[in-house]
Amino acid sequence: xxxxxxxxxxxxxxxxxxxxxxxxxxxxxxxxxxxxxxxxxxxxxxxxxxxxxxxxxxxxxxxxxxxxxxxxxxxxxxxxxxxxxxxxxxxxxxxxxxxxxxxxxxxxxxxxxxxxxxxxxxxxxxxxxxxxxxxxxxxxxxxxxxxxxxxxxxxxxxxxxxxxxxxxxxx
Numbered sequence: 001x002x003x004x005x006x007x008x009x010x011x012x013x014x015x016x017x018x019x020x021x022x023x024x025x026x027x028x029x030x031x032x033x034x035x036x037x038x039x040x041x042x043x044x045x046x047x048x049x050x051x052x053x054x055x056x057x058x059x060x061x062x063x064x065x066x067x068x069x070x071x072x073x074x075x076x077x078x079x080x081x082x083x084x085x086x087x088x089x090x091x092x093x094x095x096x097x098x099x100x101x102x103x104x105x106x107x108x109x110x111x112x113x114x115x116x117x118x119x120x121x122x123x124x125x126x127x128x129x130x131x132x133x134x135x136x137x138x139x140x141x142x143x144x145x146x147x148x149x150x151x152x153x154x155x156x157x158x159x160x161x162x163x164x165x166x167x168x169x170x171x
Contacts (some may be wrong), residue, residue, distance in 0.1 A: 086125035
């Protein structure tokens with residue numbers, strides 16, 4: 001039989017551990033994050049430097065709202081990387097959506113490739129699955145954003161077409 005002192009300490013330790021577990025966890029609100037104010041808006045890459053000399057290039061169109069992004073990727077290619085039925089005379093569109101984080105001077109996009117209506121894309125031409133892209137933020141102003149794609153070091157100069165004010169939505 002345990003002495004009263006040890007029984008009391010075990011009860012105290014059990015109550016302390018249960019209290020710590022209960023009160024140390026806080027439930028996060030079920031709403032999207034606010035994101036970065038300077039990125040909020042619709043951004044277009046109107047032109048690409050030396051595009052006539054490139055074998056392929058991709059034009060970006062971003063919509064960034066709160067901590068979410070939607071991107072339309074229009075690829076122009078002189079080289080066929082896909083089945084003939086997908087090549088589409090060297091011009092095709094891809095779509096992705098997801099969330100982003102800015103750490104230091106890096107914009108990190110994490111999402112999935114989608115159909116044109118931003119619903120899940122499980123198969124078909126071009127890329128499927130995860131969309132992961134990282135850009136170095138070279139410069140930003142109220143109307144322009146210059147990014148460098150960290151995968152291929154190509155510069156992406158974006159122009160603000162429409163400002164968006166973040167109103168976080170429930171998830």
